[in-house]
Amino acid sequence: MEGLERQIQPVEAAVEIKGLNVSFGQTRVLVDVTASLRCRGVTALVGPNGAGKSTLIAAIAGQVPYQGTISFCRHTRPGRRRHRIGLVPQKIVFDRDAPVTVLDFLCLADQRRPVWLGRHRALVAQAMEALAKTRATELAHTRLGTLSSGELKRVLVAVALRHKPDILLLDEPAAGMDPGGTDLFCELLDTLAEDPELSVLWVSHDLSAVLHHADHVVALNKTVLFEGPPSKVLTPERVNALYGLIAIGSHPAHCAECRTGVPHERLG
Numbered sequence: 143m144e145g146l147e148r149q150i151q152p153v154e155a156a157v158e159i160k161g162l163n164v165s166f167g168q169t170r171v172l173v174d175v176t177a178s179l180r181c182r183g184v185t186a187l188v189g190p191n192g193a194g195k196s197t198l199i200a201a202i203a204g205q206v207p208y209q210g211t212i213s214f215c216r217h218t219r220p221g222r223r224r225h226r227i228g229l230v231p232q233k234i235v236f237d238r239d240a241p242v243t244v245l246d247f248l249c250l251a252d253q254r255r256p257v258w259l260g261r262h263r264a265l266v267a268q269a270m271e272a273l274a275k276t277r278a279t280e281l282a283h284t285r286l287g288t289l290s291s292g293e294l295k296r297v298l299v300a301v302a303l304r305h306k307p308d309i310l311l312l313d314e315p316a317a318g319m320d321p322g323g324t325d326l327f328c329e330l331l332d333t334l335a336e337d338p339e340l341s342v343l344w345v346s347h348d349l350s351a352v353l354h355h356a357d358h359v360v361a362l363n364k365t366v367l368f369e370g371p372p373s374k375v376l377t378p379e380r381v382n383a384l385y386g387l388i389a390i391g392s393h394p395a396h397c398a399e400c401r402t403g404v405p406h407e408r409l410g
Contacts, residue, residue, distance in 0.1 A: 155215055156181040156309055156341035157202060162210035164197050171197045172208070173365045178358075179309070181215055184335050184342045186356035186372070188349065190385055193363045195345045196232065199313050202343070203229050214309075228302030228310045230295070232317060238287030244297050245269055245282040248304060272304040273297070276330055292323025299330065310334065312344045316351070324348075331355050349376055 157179035164172040172194045179185045179202075187195050200206045204227075214225045242250075248269035249261045273279045276296040281289065289297065295315050302310060316327045328351055334342055335355070346352055352359060352372055359375040361367045361384050368375055 154181040155179060157215070157343075158211075158213045159198075159202075160211045160213075162198070162201060162208055162212065164194070164201060164206060164208045171364065172201070175210070175362070175366055177360045177362075177366045177369055179341060179343050180358040181341050182338055183357035184331065184344055184355060185358040185360060186352040187343060187345045187360050187362060188347070188352060188376075188384070189362040195362055196313055198362065199229070199311050199343065199345060202309075203227055203311055225309060226305055226307040228305070228307030230298045230302050230310070230312045230315050232313045234298065236286065240287060242286045243283050244273070244278070244286055244289070247286050247297065248272065248301055251301075268304055269300070272300040275303055275333070276300045277326065290323070291318040292320065292326065295319065295323075295327065296330070306339075308339065308341065310340060310342045312342065314345050314347065316346065316348065324351075328355055349381065352376065 155178035159175055159177050159179075162172055162175040163170070175194075175198065187198065189195055197206060201208045202212060245261065245266065249265045252265055252268075270279060270282065273282055276299045278293065278296040278300055281293055281297060284293075286294075286297070299312070299315065316324045319327060331342070331344065332355060334340060335357070344352075344356065353376055356372050358369065359372045360369040361375060361380065363384060367384060368380060
């Protein structure tokens with residue numbers, strides 16, 4: 143990848159990452175990562191499998207030790223002194239046979255008494271507001287273990303939104319969804335992008351969706367190769383350098399996710 147220019151466009155940053163290194167034992171997972179998470183917009187994090195994308199998400203969330211600096215901008219929701227981070231992981235492990243409803247699941251973390259003894263009214267209102275944002279209110283009384291992959295992801299986004307985070311980290315939230323679920327998620331992403339107090343970092347392998355829904359792109363393969371606007375970062379040369387020969391165009395031209403409503407551009 144010699145000669146590949148790194149494209150860095152000046153943006154107002156919600157998170158500034160400088161010289162970040164993460165190692166697990168003798169394995170260096172992230173090497174001298176320097177990048178910005180766009181403030182009040184959607185930043186897409188792209189790269190091949192094993193590039194360290196999930197590790198970078200975990201570092202920002204404070205879940206793994208690292209060397210280097212991660213600093214947060216001063217912008218928070220009114221009345222707050224510290225940032226709140228919402229995280230939607232790739233997957234969660236739970237007992238699918240447990241008699242827990244979606245509403246129970248959203249209330250569990252904040253309620254001291256067992257939910258089977260009754261839910262606090264304020265927590266129910268908060269949970270229903272979060273479910274409404276992800277178009278999942280109809281799932282409130284559905285048992286968690288019966289949800290489809292797409293439904294579960296919408297519920298996990300609702301969990302991450304229930305405390306109105308300043309920064310939302312989405313680790314491949316559309317993975318495993320059918321086309322309808324993917325379209326619905328991208329509509330949700332556009333809705334989240336309209337929140338003037340929210341900054342989103344979105345890990346995705348779908349470069350077509352990234353072209354149409356991200357404001358800023360960071361291309362990672364253990365270190366940052368380039369970053370900037372999607373139209374400038376996701377050129378054939380740079381996509382080929384990042385992934386090898388690949389075509390962008392996995393979504394149909396009529397999909398609900400497109401802001402532009404025009405056919406997706408093919409690269410490569």
